[in-house]
Structure formats: C-alpha cells, structure tokens
Amino acid sequence: MTEIDHLDEFDGAGADRTVPVVAVVGRPNVGKSTLVNRIIGRREAVVQDVPGVTRDRVSYDAVWNGRDFVVVDTGGWAPDAKGMAAQVTEQAELAIGTADAVLFVVDATVGIQDVDESVVQVLRRAGKPVVLAANKVDDLRTEGEAAALWNLGLGEPYPVSALHGRGSGDLLDAILAALPEAPPEDFDPPAGPRRVAIVGKPNVGKSSLLNRLARQQRVVVDDVAGTTVDPVDELVEVDGRTYRFIDTAGIRRRVKEASGHEYYASLRTHAAIERAEVCVVVVDAGQPMTEQDLRIMSSVEEAGRALVIAFNKWDLTDDERRRYLDREIERDLTGFGWAAKVNISARTGRHVDRLGPAIEEALGGWEQRISTGKLNAFLGRIAAAHPHPVRGGKQPRVLFGTQAHAGPPTFVLFTSGQLEDQYLRFVERRLREEFGFTGTPVHVQVRARE
Numbered sequence: 001m002t003e004i005d006h007l008d009e010f011d012g013a014g015a016d017r018t019v020p021v022v023a024v025v026g027r028p029n030v031g032k033s034t035l036v037n038r039i040i041g042r043r044e045a046v047v048q049d050v051p052g053v054t055r056d057r058v059s060y061d062a063v064w065n066g067r068d069f070v071v072v073d074t075g076g077w078a079p080d081a082k083g084m085a086a087q088v089t090e091q092a093e094l095a096i097g098t099a100d101a102v103l104f105v106v107d108a109t110v111g112i113q114d115v116d117e118s119v120v121q122v123l124r125r126a127g128k129p130v131v132l133a134a135n136k137v138d139d140l141r142t143e144g145e146a147a148a149l150w151n152l153g154l155g156e157p158y159p160v161s162a163l164h165g166r167g168s169g170d171l172l173d174a175i176l177a178a179l180p181e182a183p184p185e186d187f188d189p190p191a192g193p194r195r196v197a198i199v200g201k202p203n204v205g206k207s208s209l210l211n212r213l214a215r216q217q218r219v220v221v222d223d224v225a226g227t228t229v230d231p232v233d234e235l236v237e238v239d240g241r242t243y244r245f246i247d248t249a250g251i252r253r254r255v256k257e258a259s260g261h262e263y264y265a266s267l268r269t270h271a272a273i274e275r276a277e278v279c280v281v282v283v284d285a286g287q288p289m290t291e292q293d294l295r296i297m298s299s300v301e302e303a304g305r306a307l308v309i310a311f312n313k314w315d316l317t318d319d320e321r322r323r324y325l326d327r328e329i330e331r332d333l334t335g336f337g338w339a340a341k342v343n344i345s346a347r348t349g350r351h352v353d354r355l356g357p358a359i360e361e362a363l364g365g366w367e368q369r370i371s372t373g374k375l376n377a378f379l380g381r382i383a384a385a386h387p388h389p390v391r392g393g394k395q396p397r398v399l400f401g402t403q404a405h406a407g408p409p410t411f412v413l414f415t416s417g418q419l420e421d422q423y424l425r426f427v428e429r430r431l432r433e434e435f436g437f438t439g440t441p442v443h444v445q446v447r448a449r450e
C-alpha cells in the first residue's frame, strides 16, 4: 500500500464507502441553502431555485480538512397547505432518519421561534449529534444575539454568516467533530450487516419486496451482537445472511404524491443511496422504463454504490412484453450493462431468492482489489496491443497505475500527456473485461505529467 498512500493528497475521489451524511435543517429563510453553498465551497445558486420545484440534486459532496462528507440540503421545499411548522418538523425527522449528524440553522437576528422549539424536541428524541448554527451574524454587533440561542439547550451556538463566510471554519470544525470517527485508510470489509437500500419510483413494488423478504426472516435486533440500528432501518436475513435495509420506514410509510412529498421522496431516495453500500433499484417490468427509473440508477452510479436492478412484477410479463423489455434494456440501459440484474415477482415470490446472490455479487465487485502488480501487467498488455494514437507528434502513454480505493474500485493512471476520452473509455472497458466488476461503477482517474 505504501506506494499509493501519497495519492490521497490529490485524490479528491471521495470514494470511501463510509462517507458520513450531514443534514441541514431549519425554518425557511434562515439561510440553509446559502450555508450549504458555503460549506460545499460553491457560490452557485441553490438559493435561486424556484420554490416547489423538485431539484434533482439534493445532496452534495463536501470536504473539510481532508475529510469527505455529504451535505443534504432540506431547504428546497415549499410550504404547502399543511403549514410551515409541520413541514419543518417533518424535515427534521427526515434528516434524523437519514443523517449521521444534523446541522440546525437558526436566524440569530430573528431569534428563537416556536417552530425552532419544536424542532429541538424532535432532535432531542433522536439523539443524533446536532450542531447549532446561529446564522446571519454578519458582524460583531450581532454576536450577542447568537449567544441567546444557548437557550435552545443544544449546546454552543456557532455564530456564522453564511453570506460572508464569517465563522464558517469553526462551524465546519464542529461538524467534523460531530461526525462518527473517520474510517481507517486501509479498506477492510466492515463488521456488521451490509447496508442495502431498496429504491425506485412509486408503485414498482418496493414495499412488497421488503415485506416478502422480511416475511421470510426478520432479525430481532438484539440477536446480532454489536449492532445498533436506526429506527428507520430493519435487519433482514436473506439467504442466511443478515442485511441492514436502509430507511425502511420511508418505504413502509408510503409517502403521498403531493408536490412537497415528491420532493421528500427524492430527498429520501438520495439519502438512502448515500447511506447504502449496495442499492437495489426496483423497476416495474410490466411497464415501459421511464426517465425516472434511469435517473435513480444514475444517482446510484454517481454516488459510487453497487447496483442491482430488480425487474419486478415479472408475473405480469408475457413473451411479447419480455421481447420489448429486452429491447428497452439494450436501448436505455447500455450505460448500466455492468449492473447485477434479477427478474423477480414480489407478489408470487418468483426468484426473489436470487436477490441475495445478486447483492453479494455486486458487493463483491464493489470491494474487489486488484494488486498493483496485476494491474500494471494488464496495463502493459494494453499499451503493447493498443497504444494510444499519436497526437501532434506526441504519444500519450500510461506509465503506471494503481487502485487507490475499493468500494467502488477507483483507479489512478499516471500518464505522460493527456489521454483522450475515447482511449480512457477503452481502458475502462478492458478493465471490466479483465477483472469483472459486475454490479459496481468503476472510476478511472488520470494524473498527467506533461
């Protein structure tokens, strides 16, 4: 491992599997979105999002002091008939269910409102670490107002100005301190059950599948040594192995499809994907595939999680539909040829027993490590058989490669000159042909020496 340790300095892959999640909670207009932008180091306008419009991306990669984490912005929803208080509380509950720590934002210039108090109640019950941001402390004069937030009983309020950046360093330090311990550099399969998220658009059969699996064998939490389980998760035994199914509360609660709820559903999906190691994307095999199905698969790929596609409701397909489905898969899922796939029926139970092996296969690919020796022998063969085309009198070359991470497999190629995208894709394809990697995204990064 020594030869790749130095990579971490310039490897911003964030490919580590245990990236912790921070959810940002608070009343409208306290500056949540501005603060999220500040944290992720971007000025681009989350703030300008049209209220009520569902955003595709609700979680963002962030890094502070070399530590990667994910920020979930719950600021994008629009108050509806239900009233603001109920929504803010719901938002807090959601955050608690899905995050490792909560960043609670209060507008120090306005002070504590009733809604803030009820959020505190929810946060207290959950027992997740909370960092309290006293926002809009743009100058020294307002700092006194920040101190008033001690009254919330959540500990020290961190005065910040999301707008100007004041105090954001201390706040980020506090957030890092609230997160679970950083995982060790070396990758070891974790103790405890693997984390699985069942995701997919509404009505594809997620809760039916969960019920089918849980009916077979629900594990009593106390039976598994050393596990603490979020109340939103369930431990379920599949094929003799215990898995932690993420955010099953969200699946079981069957959120309605009102405008705000759509946003919440997408937020939940993203957060569940972030927390999982492997995602089972359920699609309805009886219906044509949709953009939404593909978007969820893309989210899994972007998050770098292992992917199993479960074509559910197989009992509703006839020969004709299956022929169409094959064509759809060829046309729409070309980018996901690597995913593990199963055809199941949650209703009849058909082939649901294949899900366990598919999950294991995907996790196996996700965690696979290729030794530097093997990798370079492979790269040498490629260079000999298919050298990079000469460009402008120069020939870019791969000098050396190494696998910097597993979960998902992430490779770094050191090159002389820039590789063309097409060549890079060719190398990726050959990597898969050579080493498999079923069920996992594969990342290839290039460090070019000019």
Ligand code: GDP
Residues within 6 Å of the ligand: 026, 027, 028, 029, 030, 031, 032, 033, 034, 035, 047, 075, 076, 135, 136, 137, 138, 160, 161, 162, 163, 164
């Ligand atoms: P959200 O609804 O909680 O996401 O709040 P926004 O981030 O959209 O911010 C609401 C308003 O407060 C916007 O006009 C921001 O420019 C403003 N704002 C946010 N942070 C600060 C701050 O630190 N100081 C001041 N003065 N205004 C801020």
Ligand code: GDP
Residues within 6 Å of the ligand: 200, 201, 202, 203, 204, 205, 206, 207, 208, 209, 251, 312, 313, 314, 315, 316, 344, 345, 346, 347, 348
């Ligand atoms: P969710 O919204 O993704 O959790 O979907 P549900 O599990 O609630 O299922 C939506 C509908 O599809 C329900 O009426 C289920 O009974 C039905 N359903 C789920 N799985 C299957 C299946 O394998 N075959 C058939 N025919 N119907 C199914």
